[in-house]
Amino acid sequence: MDGIIYLDNAATTKVSEGVLKEMLPYFCNSYGNPSSIYEFSVQSKKALVSARQEIAAFLNCEPNEIYFTSGGSESDNWALCGMVEAMAKKGAHIVTTKIEHHAVLSTCEALEKKGCRISYVGVDENGIIKLEELKRAITPETVLISVMAANNEIGTIQPVAEIGRIAKERGICFHTDAVQAFGHIPLDVKAMGIDMLSASAHKLNGPKGIGFLYVRKGIMLPSFIRGGGQERGRRAGTENVPGIVGFAQAVREAAKDLFGRAEKESALRDYFMDEVLRRIPYVRVNGSRKMRLPNNVNFSFQFVEGESLLIMLDMQGICASSGSACTAGSLLPSHVLMALGLPEEVAHGSIRFTLSQETTREEIDFVIDKMEEIVGKLREMSPFYDEIRGR
Numbered sequence: 001m002d003g004i005i006y007l008d009n010a011a012t013t014k015v016s017e018g019v020l021k022e023m024l025p026y027f028c029n030s031y032g033n034p035s036s037i038y039e040f041s042v043q044s045k046k047a048l049v050s051a052r053q054e055i056a057a058f059l060n061c062e063p064n065e066i067y068f069t070s071g072g073s074e075s076d077n078w079a080l081c082g083m084v085e086a087m088a089k090k091g092a093h094i095v096t097t098k099i100e101h102h103a104v105l106s107t108c109e110a111l112e113k114k115g116c117r118i119s120y121v122g123v124d125e126n127g128i129i130k131l132e133e134l135k136r137a138i139t140p141e142t143v144l145i146s147v148m149a150a151n152n153e154i155g156t157i158q159p160v161a162e163i164g165r166i167a168k169e170r171g172i173c174f175h176t177d178a179v180q181a182f183g184h185i186p187l188d189v190k191a192m193g194i195d196m197l198s199a200s201a202h203k204l205n206g207p208k209g210i211g212f213l214y215v216r217k218g219i220m221l222p223s224f225i226r227g228g229g230q231e232r233g234r235r236a237g238t239e240n241v242p243g244i245v246g247f248a249q250a251v252r253e254a255a256k257d258l259f260g261r262a263e264k265e266s267a268l269r270d271y272f273m274d275e276v277l278r279r280i281p282y283v284r285v286n287g288s289r290k291m292r293l294p295n296n297v298n299f300s301f302q303f304v305e306g307e308s309l310l311i312m313l314d315m316q317g318i319c320a321s322s323g324s325a326c327t328a329g330s331l332l333p334s335h336v337l338m339a340l341g342l343p344e345e346v347a348h349g350s351i352r353f354t355l356s357q358e359t360t361r362e363e364i365d366f367v368i369d370k371m372e373e374i375v376g377k378l379r380e381m382s383p384f385y386d387e388i389r390g391r
């Protein structure tokens, strides 16, 4: 195979040609500041207005409920910190899950240090949130429920509409980190009872450094970045016009064939999972097979270190990701895999592949061949594997 095989689309995606083409005029030609009053800046202002309209229509909300930010992390930080600040009179308790992205989890840790109480709801062995546990966690002090729409490691899709209903019944604000879901599966903030939603362009073939927070009209969220009056005074900073224009184009491209793309990707995803399970022993698929993002594949190989597997795949030009996160010099197993109840040594042998609409069957076949070879080699070196085989 020539070049690289990029199977890390949950980390980031390639900017599509169409997106780049839409963005280019806003760097050197229509570069005016949308807040300026002269005629020249009208081009940027118009681009901003129509981008906001298109993104809002895709989510089934109003344009003035979309607040552009620097990305998913900022949106998550804002939603959580803002709500705690706004609701200080009611209480300081957030209900979230054990499998959130670090943009949510680290924010929760920071809020805990300031005296906020956080309940981390568990998931079942398939990675789906335990709704009964969620209901029990809610108290009169709860000011926010934050549950991701789809998980970035194992691809599980959460029952967002049901959580929306639970939140509404109890009069609690519901935020969802939809960074992995947005542009990949259908989302409708009204139908799903979502009050706040985070999204980011670079996870759907848009540029990096641009995202938004949807905030339903009536939700009082104080500003997080202070300064000028942009984004109706709620998020200061000169608008990233090329980024926003590119984001809208990425949404247009995603919306055009959401189901067709999902069908193609999930067929290849299922083929990938089935073939690996058929050809390689002592492997498991992590996360629900059914409630799963179309492009996510996550395996745990026994008697193999995920990191070693990654490095050897890299030598073949294959880009994937391991479940471990290197924190403070020690290799910790992924918090998501631990929440599934996986033994630590199994979690360590985990690897994630995330496909794109450009991924081909030939690429997947090549990756499976290499995996079979590499896993075999690594296991030859594992004393535990010898034991299992009675040598």
Ligand SMILES: *Cc1c(COP(=O)(O)O)cnc(C)c1O
Pocket: 010, 011, 070, 071, 072, 073, 074, 076, 101, 103, 148, 150, 151, 152, 177, 178, 179, 180, 200, 201, 203, 209, 211
């Ligand atoms: C990538 C990601 C984020 C962070 O988004 P950025 O735009 O990179 O800041 C947050 N949540 C989830 C689930 C993600 O996958």
